[in-house]
Amino acid sequence: MIYKNATEMAAALAAKEISSVELTQSHLNRIGAVDGDVKAFLHVDTEGALAQAAAVDADRAAGKALSPLAGVPLALKDVLAQKGVPTTAGSKILQGWKPPYDSTVVSKLKNAGVVILGKTNMDEFAMGSSTENSGYGPTFNPWDLTRTPGGSSGGSAAAVSAFEAPLAIGSDTGGSIRQPAALTGIVGVRPTYGAVSRYGLIAYSSSLDQAGPFGRTVLDTAMLHEIIAGYDPHDATSINASVPSVVAAAKNGDVKGMKIGVIKQLQGEGYQKGVQTRFTESLDLLASLGAEIVEVDCPSFEFALAAYYLIAPSECSSNLARFDAMRYGLRTGDEGGASAEAVMASTRDAGFGREVKRRIILGTYALSSGYYDAYYGSAQKIRTLIIQDYAKAFTQADVLVSPTAPTTAYKIGEKVDDPMAMYLGDVATIPVNLAGICGMSLPAGLAEEDNLPVGFQIMAPAMQDQRLYQAGAALEAALSSKWGGTLITKAPALAGGAR
């Protein structure tokens, strides 16, 4: 059953062919068998998950109306607060902290009866693209355990592709859902900014962060998307509008007459050959399904990476100031009458990793008096230009597409000492975040040179998330019929697992 899709599991639960406790236990067993190698989870909440599953089973037995995904298990990125469950955002500075409250995403999942198996590994405070920046060690790509699953939501993506969970929640600030989805051969969506509440999502960069769903199919992902999205009065940036009908769109994949814009700036040089090949193939497939392929020009995208690496660090330098040892989390250096200031400095030195410190320093500098206009101010102007580029492109096309990441999964340790090389991996995903629009990555096949998954990215205007699913489902159906099943079914077996 664990190799099924979430939708299939939900149907089996509804038909009472299996109980949620059984389904949850199967996944816990799988985690026990393979997570020693994959290391997708930072914390497995065995008791909490089984209790939640039992409650869903009881409700079902009592004939209560249940949400479509009730009883289906899920892996939660450790960036989201869950009451009473350790939540660290991948950082040593929060080791042992148990939130006294649920994030809005967690409340919605609980209300829908989705069973939360545990918290998944991530780059510390979501800063990174390989999960190697976790304070608790890296996660390994189930397709090749010597490689990274991408990041920062690498734990969530790996959990889904290793069949440890059929669904997962990630967060995407510069590509942190789409890029690991691409590198692990699954589907990941970054919803429109403001579509999913950020309340309880530990902030990295407030104006860019957005939680979103992972699944093994477009429809599974849509089902989860619909549960977590919606207006939340506890988040001032939450959009007060009805959730786009993403499930209906995923069920009606169709690109006939759809205009699909290929972004000139997001292809060619710097993109791995196999990535480019799979991307072009998918385009041809979409054209054969009746889509009209056009090329669009987004000249400001050239500066997107630079703008991102000023805005995100600037916001993080302020967002992460609260980790000061005064109220929660790690505290070091508190001996011999040390001053509060000394304790704060000592704790932050001990608790934050190198990449986090690098970005705090960068952001502090960018916001400093005398540098603000040149750095933060200029970056905001670029942001406006990127929004304008998108606005213009969306007058020419219904959705825009590109490869999700320039390369397939790279080796653990390969880029860890070269931050610039690592940053370049986000070149195709970052513009979506800067513009606050939505994007999806879905599997486009394996690159012939390394047999690793390639991601195909679809982008749509703000609050038009259903277009991602409509186009994505059509492409997925065409590719699956070509492959004889979804790409994930081609993943190699893991030691300890049945396949």
Add this chain to the structure above:
Amino acid sequence: MALNYDEVVAKYDPVLGLEVHVELNTESKMFCSCATTFGAEPNTQTCPVCLALPGALPVVNAKAIESTIKIGLALNCSIAPYSRFARKNYFYPDMPKNFQISQYDEPICFDGYVDVEIETEEGPKQFRIEVERVHMEEDTGKSLHVGGATGRIHGADYSLLDYNRAGIPLVEIVTKIVPGTGKYAPEVAKAYVAELRDILRGLGVSDVKMEQGSLRCDANVSLMLKDATELGTRSETKNVNSLRSVERAIRGEMLRHAEILETGGKVKQETRHFQEDTGLTRSGRSKEQAEDYRYFPDPDLVPVKPDAAWIETLRATLPERPSIRRKRLKEQWAVPDKEFEAMVNADVLDIVEQTVLLGADPTKARTWWLGEVSRIANDKGVSITEISITPADVAELINLVASGELTDKLARQVVEGVIAGEGSPSEVVAKRGIKVVNDDGALMAAIEKVCAAQADTAEKVRGGHLPAAGALIGAVMKETAGQADAAKVRELLLKYLGQ
């Protein structure tokens, strides 16, 4: 030889700048729904938001925005159609996020003024204080430094933190520089703060209790030589917690600056703390190296865009300006200067006005509130607004006296009864059986008795020496145990004695 005050103002011109912080009296905090009750047990009015737990987000209190706009309108400010919150970044243990949400270059209200009038040797003189901006921010928590000699953080054994105050809405009202007040600088500053206090109280947006810290004033003072064109270096005095302290602090700083300048020294730009006991200021942190707060727009909050029609609705609800109202009432009630000042100082304008509006004679209303009621309030050690007698009671009382049902003396007993909780004036009259003796027969009997006993005096009156009647009237009043109306006694007595 240090200059005395007159010598200082003969040689130098003081320049003021006043920053007033006002705690709004909203029921909940600025960015969360925690209560704002003063004096609650430490850390009982906190939540994930105001404790800055990871993941928590601020949402603006709409009532606080309304109050701030009302303040801006009352201070003749323009209201910005678009303003934003900014983060002021600095580390301090009583500030949970290690940044304060404030407003920086986009305040909600700007360019206003307040006219104040003070008494000078040349008669009343008006000064216009220009208001640069009125902006919103959140208060910090409170630190209590335990141990050490000074109660300051340096030298303390440990510090206790109370976050109840963290996040209480504050409004900061900043003046432009105030030149040209000369020797009246301390009085003008005091009058300005008093006028602000009255305006804010009239608006009902704050408790404006300086002693509880809900109105706090920071006074910037600098001196320049009479013929100089450049401003002198300023000091900023904090902790000024009463109107009298405003005056004392500014006078003290003028003298201190002058002494430094006279001895060839340089005034340091610094923060100083006013000390209530000595009336002097002591040095706080030096501002020579301006702290870099790295202000930037808060990405967790959306811009404030008040609707123009709504602003006009608020403008229409503004109460009369206190200084204008005072002028009007003084004229309407024909109150002499001294008495009116006494009313203002005793804070009885509101209740007297309410009493007059209920039909009472203004002079009588004033006399009762300022006289008997104030006396009892003083004895009981409560404020006049807290004492249990209402404007309606006093109006009724005045009515009873006017209609002859009570004498002034009996009315005083009735006041005591009302305050003792025996009911309304007429109920007290009924319960206590208080009655004016105006039965002519009973009075005549007393008059005859007194005239017989003091035949010599009666003869003098009969002979036309009217001043002698006083003694007889007093005796009759004594005979009737004070229940007679003295005017009536006089009338009957003179008639009886043929006058």
